[in-house]
Amino acid sequence: MNVATMPSKAQPKLRLRNVSKEYVAPRTGQRTLAVSDFTLDVRAGEFLCIVGPSGCGKSTVLNMIAGLDQPTGGDIEMDGHHVRGPGAERGVMFQDYALFPWKSVRDNVGFGLRHGTPGAGLTAAERNDRVNHFVNMVGLAGAEAKFPHQLSGGMKQRVALARLLANGPDVLLMDEPLGALDAQTRMVLQVELLRIWGEAAEEGDRKTVVFITHGIDEAVFLADRVVVMSSHPGRVSAVIDIDIPRPRRESIRSEPRFGQLTDEIWSLIRDEAYQAIA
Amino acid sequence: MVSLMETRTAKELAEVASESDVDRKAGARYPGSVRAQGRFWQARWFIVVRAFSVFIGIWYLVALWVASPIQMPSPFKVLEALIALGRTGELFDHALISATRLVISLVISTLIAVPLGFLMAMNREANAFIDPIVELLRPISGIAWIPLGLFIFGVGGTLPIFIMAYVAFFPLLLNTIDGVKSIDRKLMSAAETMGVSRSARLLHIAVPAALPSVMVGFRIAFASAWAAIIAAELIGSPSGLGFAIEWYRQLLMSPKVFAFIAMIGAIGYLCDLGLRTLQHKLTPWAEGMGIGQ
Known part of the structure; x- marks a missing residue:
């Protein structure tokens, strides 16, 4: 009966429409397109990871969702409302x-x-x-x-x-939060993060998470969906569903499906990753 | 032979390790204090006493060589004068007057320089307006203003306060600007994403973030002001340590001149020690981050 007031499944938590970000160097006037035509819906309660080669504009996208950075084109909405600036409903966890x-x-x-x-x-x-x-x-x-x-x-x-x-916050924006940690601590905290994410929610109503990482295995371990970005300019190159059931335990890292998904994502990034260091 | 060498090396390594560990905790200020227990020649007090003994010994020899009690009184004459001046209370009277002026001038300077520094660091137009004036005045020594100050304030307590406040102003201002400008932008962003208002960000982030640098500025300001007070009091004041020095110089009582000079040094040293302790108490995080030392 209360269909109208219930949050419809079709309504995404975050909606990014053709978002672009262009930087203009103050002296030379040189323009750099950091993010171009970025379109993405983030569902309520989903754990979304964004991976991509270094410098692909992952953090720029996150900062724009946070409202710390303004897009030069396109539109970002949360619950149907235009994002104008930072707000406590979109919490950010910084890398450092x-x-x-x-x-x-x-x-x-x-x-x-x-x-x-x-x-x-x-x-x-x-x-x-x-x-x-x-x-x-x-x-x-x-x-x-x-x-x-x-x-x-x-x-x-x-x-x-x-x-x-x-x-x-309603939406958790995490910018490589585990990036600065050693491998062991990182694995421990990944498991804990999932526990807290599921546990903090009331009756299965999980928070929406946008999680940026450069670790492909980290993305596969944590996410419901992984957005793969390519660089120059930053774009969505693929969105991959991670169909590994929850709750996820350490043991899934050795399952074949985990390896398949990791390989699939790596194959999408590999060429650009090699170019980036060449 | 090999095993002997090995044990020695291991022991040395352990010693070095424990030493560097403690050094870090002590801010690497007194590297010798580690093995203080049981070995008094490495104790902190002994190092201080030793330094003073050498200094006074050289002083004594020079005084013997000069052999003129007016040009160079011996340390013992000076000590006698110190005790005599301490007995009559003259030493402390003048010291108290000078110290009071110092405090007043530092308070005035801080009240002006720190808010102004925040304004200049956060507002580009204010900075563009004020910065040229500051840079023009900065190279002008406080002493240069004494003749003019004599016309304006006359002989009295105001002139030294003005000179000291002037001298203290620049290090405070520049260090405040520096501190505010070097605030980690991420901290401000983090607060913005917590719905923290601009005024609360200023009060709870900008102020504590700039504090270590302001404290450094305050220590420099104190040292400059204390150095300047003597010049100001020599000429423009009927009281204070500087006046006393000039007074006894005219009476050719060099031991008393030296006694007052020693008092200036002692107060300066103790105040800096106090300020360093205060700095350590107020901004303990700054040492962990390697700033503000």
């Missing part, structure tokens, strides 16, 4: 953590709640509970009073994740 060095773990996680729109209408106690909840969720209990410079890379990443989640 972007933690506030003068704030403790607790205050970093609670920064948005304390100073931003996500904390509006919450009492101090409610904010505190929320901070504690997410600090515990990412396994940082006991480290609340530490400062970023006292933490390892993996722990900083956990703080960044807790800070992202504490603000309760």
Whole structure:
């Protein structure tokens, strides 16, 4: 009966229509087309990974969705509304953590709640509970009073994740969040990320994630769909469904389907990857 | 033979390792303090005492060689003068007057320079307007303003305060601008994506992010102001350490002149020590990131 008010399946969470981004060098006036004709729908609750060769404009796309960067052409919509600038409903996790060095773990996680729109209408106690909840969720209990410079890379990443989640965004935009970590830490955090992503949602209503990575196996392990980008200018070259069932465990990395998908994506990127280093 | 060498190497390695570990914790400031326990000649206090002993020894020899108590009094004469001036309280009276002027001038300078630095770093037009004036005034030593200051303020406490505030202004301003300009853009972006307003970003990100650099500026400002106060008080003030130096110079009482000079050095040294401690307390993260040292 309430069909009209229910979020229809056809309505994507994010809609990017022919988005392009052109940079003009201030002195020379030289134009560089970073992203061209980028069209993509991101479904509500899906985990979408974007992979592509270095410098293909992955981060530019993410920044435009975040509202930190303005497209020079096309349109970006969230829930049918034009994206004009940054907002707390689209949380961003940056590659190099972007933690506030003068704030403790607790205050970093609670920064948005304390100073931003996500904390509006919450009492101090409610904010505190929320901070504690997410600090515990990412396994940082006991480290609340530490400062970023006292933490390892993996722990900083956990703080960044807790800070992202504490603000309760609708869409999680993650820019190579595990890129700076060593291989082992990265694999551990991938599993944890999936756990938290599924667990943080209420009754199967998962958050929408746009996750940028240069790790193809990481994309296959995490994503529902993988967008493969090509560069000069950055475009969508393929969208690949990852039909590996969830919940995903470490063991899927050795399954044949995992290898097939990884190979398929690699074959799409390989030529450009070789060109990039040549 | 081989095994002996090996054990020695391993032990040395362990020593080097533990030393560098502690060095890092101590900010690599006192590399010798690691093995302080049980070996007093590597203790921090001993290193300080040793440096002073050598200095005073040379001073004594030079005083013997010059053999003129007016040109070069011996360290013992100076110590006597210090004690005498300390007994009468004259030493501390003048020191207190000078220190009060220093504090007032630094407060004035900070209140003007730091907000102005924020404005200039964040507003291109303000910067274009103010920067040429600053760059024009900056090379002009504070001392150059003393003759003019005498006309404007006359002899008294205002002139040294003005000169010191002037001298302290530039390092504070330039370091503030530098600090604000070098704020990590990512932190601002991160806050924007948390729905943090512009004013809150200024207060909770720009201010703490610039603080390490402002603290560095403050330390330089203090040192410059303290160096300038003496010149200002020599000429333009009826009180303070600079005045006392000039007073006893005219009376040809060199040991007392030296006693006041020693007081200037001692206050400067202690204040810098205090400021460094404050810096460490206020911006502990800056050392971890290798800035603000």
